[in-house]
Amino acid sequence: MVDTTRAGAPKPAAERVQRPQARTxxxxxxxxxxxxxxxxxxxxxxxxxVEVAEQAGMTHAGVLHHFGSKEGLxxxxxxxRDGEEVAxxxxxxxxxxxxxxxxxxxxxxxxxxxxxxxxxxxxLSGESVTDGHPAHDYFQTRTEGLRTKIAGVLxxxxxxxxxxxxxDSATSLIAIMDGLQVQWLLDPDAVDMxxxxxxxxxxxxxxxxxxx
Amino acid sequence: MVDTTRAGAPKPAAERVQRPQARTxxxxxxxxxxxxxxxxxxxxxxxxxVEVAEQAGMTHAGVLHHFGSKEGLxxxxxxxRDGEEVAxxxxxxxxxxxxxxxxxxxxxxxxxxxxxxxxxxxxLSGESVTDGHPAHDYFQTRTEGLRTKIAGVLxxxxxxxxxxxxxDSATSLIAIMDGLQVQWLLDPDAVDMxxxxxxxxxxxxxxxxxxx
DNA sequence: ATTCACTTACTTACTAGTCAGTAAGTGTGT
DNA sequence: ACACACTTACTGACTAGTAAGTAAGTGAAT
Numbered sequence: 001m002v003d004t005t006r007a008g009a010p011k012p013a014a015e016r017v018q019r020p021q022a023r024t025x026x027x028x029x030x031x032x033x034x035x036x037x038x039x040x041x042x043x044x045x046x047x048x049x050v051e052v053a054e055q056a057g058m059t060h061a062g063v064l065h066h067f068g069s070k071e072g073l074x075x076x077x078x079x080x081r082d083g084e085e086v087a088x089x090x091x092x093x094x095x096x097x098x099x100x101x102x103x104x105x106x107x108x109x110x111x112x113x114x115x116x117x118x119x120x121x122x123x124l125s126g127e128s129v130t131d132g133h134p135a136h137d138y139f140q141t142r143t144e145g146l147r148t149k150i151a152g153v154l155x156x157x158x159x160x161x162x163x164x165x166x167x168d169s170a171t172s173l174i175a176i177m178d179g180l181q182v183q184w185l186l187d188p189d190a191v192d193m194x195x196x197x198x199x200x201x202x203x204x205x206x207x208x209x210x211x212x
Numbered sequence: 213m214v215d216t217t218r219a220g221a222p223k224p225a226a227e228r229v230q231r232p233q234a235r236t237x238x239x240x241x242x243x244x245x246x247x248x249x250x251x252x253x254x255x256x257x258x259x260x261x262v263e264v265a266e267q268a269g270m271t272h273a274g275v276l277h278h279f280g281s282k283e284g285l286x287x288x289x290x291x292x293r294d295g296e297e298v299a300x301x302x303x304x305x306x307x308x309x310x311x312x313x314x315x316x317x318x319x320x321x322x323x324x325x326x327x328x329x330x331x332x333x334x335x336l337s338g339e340s341v342t343d344g345h346p347a348h349d350y351f352q353t354r355t356e357g358l359r360t361k362i363a364g365v366l367x368x369x370x371x372x373x374x375x376x377x378x379x380d381s382a383t384s385l386i387a388i389m390d391g392l393q394v395q396w397l398l399d400p401d402a403v404d405m406x407x408x409x410x411x412x413x414x415x416x417x418x419x420x421x422x423x424x
Numbered sequence: 425a426t427t428c429a430c431t432t433a434c435t436t437a438c439t440a441g442t443c444a445g446t447a448a449g450t451g452t453g454t
Numbered sequence: 455a456c457a458c459a460c461t462t463a464c465t466g467a468c469t470a471g472t473a474a475g476t477a478a479g480t481g482a483a484t
Contacts, residue, residue, distance in 0.1 A: 024429075043342050045257040048473060060474080062430050070474065119341055126338015129331055129397040131253050140398045147402070168408050172388060175395060175408075179387025185341040186352045190359070196380050196387075207415065236463075260439065272440080274464050282440065 028066055031056040035077040040120030044074055044127055044135065071134040078124075078138050081117075100153045101201060108177060109194040115185070122181050147171055158208035165211070169204050176200050240278055243268040247289040252332030255339055256286055256347065283346040290336075290350050293329075312365045313413060320389065321406040327397070334393050359383055370420035377423070381416050388412050 034055035039047040049060040049070055056063065067073040095103045111118050128135040150170035151163075160166060177197055184191040246267035250259040261272040261282055268275065279285040307315045323330050340347040362382035363375075372378060389409055396403040 027429080041343050043255075043257060043339055045255060046342070049475095050473075058429090059431060061432080061476085064475065065428095065430060122341055123338050125394060126335055127255055129334055129394060130255050130258070136398070143395055143398055144402065168404070168411065171392070171395060171403055172408050172412060175388045175391025176384060177387075177391070178394060179389070179391030180383070182337060182341060182390060183355055183383060183387060186348070186355055190356065191383055192380070196384050199380065200384060203415065203419065239463085261441095262439075270463090271465055273442085273466080276441065277462090277464065 027056070027058075029080075031058075031063055031066060031073070032077050032080045035073055036081065036120055037116065039074065039077065039124065040116045043123045044070075044133075049073075074134050075138065078135060081120075082142075097153060098157050100149070101157065101205075104150075104173075104177070105194060105198050105201065108180075108197045111181070112184075112188075112193055115188075118181050119185055122178070122185055125178065126182075143174065146174055150174065154205065154208060158205055158212055160208040160212040162211070165208065169208060173201065173204060239268070239270075241292075243270075243275055243278060243285070244289050244292045247285055248293065248332055249328065251286065251289065251336065252328050255335045256282075256345075257339065261285075286346050287350065290347060293332075294354075309365060310369050312361070313369065313417075316362075316385075316389070317406060317410050317413065320392075320409045323393070324396075324400075324405055327400075330393050331397055334390070334397055337390065338394075355386065358386060362386065366417065366420060370417055370424055372420040372424040374423070377420065381420060385413065385416060 031052060034052045035047075037055060038052045041047070042051075049063055052073070053060040053063045063073065067076055124135055125139050127133055128139045147167060147170045150173055151166040154169055155161065155166050180191060180193050180196060184193050243264065246264045247259075249267060250264045253259070254263075261275055264285070265272040265275045275285065279288055336347055337351050339345055340351045359379065359382045362385055363378040366381055367373065367378050392403060392405050392408060396405050
């Protein structure tokens, strides 16, 4: 995987030589947004390129022109979503330390107003564990990265230095957030995501502190 | 639920009038097992009836004869899996009270040796949040039932009577178990499911007791 | 003049579901 | 005990739909 050279840059239609045209970037973005919609609503397997294309105002061959293949589109979409998320943080500042934990809770709160995004994430991560799924590596890498990051921050915040304990706690926290999303999607009124995540995080930090 | 009357009673091929033939039950079971395999490995959408049929030693039309449609097969498979799980408990005794919590932890432990089952559950529950997915109701009902049951047991065990608190705790516990499965499937060595679930449950009960 | 961003027009590959037919039962009446 | 009427459990062939990918071409911008 992975280059997509210069992050989301065009290239797929054979090797590109000239500069892309002016409107190209926004057309590609329209396709990526449509993909988020379609794959989010139907999953990758059942999501059809024609529908993505339609929503972006072109034919499915046009989409293929930009991203080379359905799999290429998926990977580009996943990266695009990450970039968007990062860009959403004020001044693009990377959040560090305690603020990161607050950021996680804030994100959960925001997510209750962005059903589509949550659905896309849940469906795709579920699908990603199937044999040879194109998003498998993405989710594996992403989860591991998040785990390490959260473990680090939990260590800072609690003063606890037990590495395994910190990793387990991070894993646990991620599991709660992901697991809650599915339950929430199945029945939004039955699950108060922000409250539960906030709770869990407080408990976790408290315990790590006590054991430090 | 669950008639399971004569275990997985046939019917789909129009309304059945005569008794099913002798070998029928085991043939149907072979199909269900194959479905667990195939849908587990590829998901419902990508899983093909021909492959299910092949693994069960018949043609895909034969599968359709028994279950009427692909969707019918899915639903039957889900019910079959539930029945199997219940049957796995010694003497079919329904586990109640504190023992149920232990049973949950035991199941998690067992699951580390049954990757296929875990994968099937994770993939299907992820898929189930997509629009109009045939397993949507199944997972919704199942989750709600589990939530209520766990909340009840937690109440018994901790003496806590705060209904919302108990429900949130149950939701949280389910989220951890489900979320861990995905992480574990993505990277089995990175996640010690039984340890983390055991931990979480102890913490939960302890806290509910303290707040009682 | 050439390249980019597409479209139109297919092709190839599957896949769920239908249908007609067949061999092997099942149950009843005699 | 046996034949008759009927059912079940399939198979094989086919249909109709869908979906990804390809090839050739067209107009606009550089």
